[in-house]
Amino acid sequence: MRHLVFPAVVFASLATSALAAPCGNTSAGFNAWKKDFARTAKQAGVKSPGLKALAQSRYATRTIAADRNQKSFKYSLDKFMKVRGSTTIVAQGRKRKARDANFYAALERKYGVPAGVLIAIHGMETAFGSFMGDSQIVSAIVTLSYDCRRSDFFVPHAIGALKLVDQGAITPATLGAKHGELGHTQFLPGNALQYGQDGNGDGRIDFYNQADALASTAYYLRKKGWRPGKGYQPGEPNFRVIKEWNAATVYQKAIAIMGAQIDR
Incomplete structure (x- = not known):
């Protein structure tokens, strides 16, 4: 996947059970596997709508192609930041922070995560919501x-x-990234299920709503060990927490740099 978020929902027994059905590296055994996986999903508490979605899912060839071709995380830090548009993210991020200062201040009071980090993640993942993916989430995952x-x-993320x-x-039919990530900050589904927050107070959690997505991101980081008021540069207490969002070192460093520049 484009970013390797460590799964927050770890259903070890489910993974073991699912692997009883033969996996595959082509579409040949996909439909047979789905029928077997449906039993695992049902045991995990998936209801009729979810089981129907599983049955209707299709083998996502573009997802497999993307999974085999993740070049950007092999770049140097400088090239990675250029390719991902860090200068633009920082410039736009400062404007977004100034425009919605009360919103970001409220998030920091509640979760302890500064605006720069959340804005950098938002910019890195979806260019601030301008492109949240073109792949069907269920089929991809x-x-x-x-x-x-x-x-x-x-x-666990399929469940x-x-x-x-x-x-x-x-x-x-909901669209997300090639690896099934969804919404403004590209949560994997298992993490979305566990860490979703109602950021705008409308009584529902919608990862395609910016307030909900950013509140959920802040909550996720806090639950993963973010220490309010502590630094997030390499060697500082909160840098390791960025790894919980993305396992690629180049990504972690980029977020730390951009976050600090936005927070200046």
Whole structure:
């Protein structure tokens, strides 16, 4: 996947059970695997809407192609930041912080995460919501659960996606990134299910709503060990927490640099 978020919902027994069905590296066994996986999903508490979404999911060839071709995380830090548009993210991020100062201050009071980090993640992931993906989330995440390369990692997120369908938070047609990430900051479904927050107070959690997505991101980081008031540069207490959002060192350093520049 484009960013390797460590799964917050780790259903070890589910992963083991799912792997009883043969994984595959082509579409050949996908439909047979889905039928077997449906039993695992049902045991995990997935209801009729989620099970229907599973049955309707299709093998996502573009997701597999993207999974095999993640070049940007191999770049040097300088090249990575240029490719990902860090200068633009910082410039726009400062404007967004100034425009919505009360919103970001409220998030920091509640969760302890400064605006710069949240804004840098938002800019890095979706260019501030301008592109949140063009792949069907359920099909993408189910395909990755079937694929042999990292099936055990993605199974909990497939269960999460199906439960989000049950809740009405997404539909089988909802679009996200190639690896099934969703919304403004690209949560994996299992993490969305566990860490979702109602940031705008309307009584529902919608990751395609900016306030909800950023509140959820702040909550996720806090639950992963963010220490309010402490630094987040390399060697400082909160830098390791950025790793919980993305396992690529180049990404972590980029967020720390951009966050500090936005927070100046």
